[in-house]
Amino acid sequence: MNRRDLIRNIAAGTATIFVVPSVITSCEKESEDPDNNSKPGGNGLTIDLTDPKYSNLGSAGGSKVVNDIIIFNTGDAIIALSSICTHQGCKVSYNHGNSNLPCPCHGSIFSTNGAVLQGPAQTALQKHKVSREGDILTIG
Numbered sequence: 001m002n003r004r005d006l007i008r009n010i011a012a013g014t015a016t017i018f019v020v021p022s023v024i025t026s027c028e029k030e031s032e033d034p035d036n037n038s039k040p041g042g043n044g045l046t047i048d049l050t051d052p053k054y055s056n057l058g059s060a061g062g063s064k065v066v067n068d069i070i071i072f073n074t075g076d077a078i079i080a081l082s083s084i085c086t087h088q089g090c091k092v093s094y095n096h097g098n099s100n101l102p103c104p105c106h107g108s109i110f111s112t113n114g115a116v117l118q119g120p121a122q123t124a125l126q127k128h129k130v131s132r133e134g135d136i137l138t139i140g
């Protein structure tokens, strides 16, 4: 290794030292949920069904995504599941006509209880507890 190679290697190493921590920091920020009240152990997510933003949840087929949780009304119950596909993280939607939640990216389909009906996803969607008092929903 000559002097020029040595200087080049030192410069490359210095750049790595400065670049890697900033990449790690940015990944941490992206995975943070700015509103953590929907996370397990938090205070839960409260939804007022009289609020026009959520009014469609009061009738069969209505759905809404809040804090990466998809909340939907099957006609028999209001259910809350993670809206993040367990395959590669796309957002699922509620298909009331088929009573399932398809993922638009690679074709996975989940049941209204979150179970995988069709892959490539292998893992069920996380289910959140839903309780209702009058027009107030609490999503755990």
Ligand code: FES
Pocket: 085, 086, 087, 088, 089, 090, 103, 104, 105, 106, 107, 108, 119, 120, 121
């Ligand atoms: S991300 Fe949903 S099927 Fe691939």
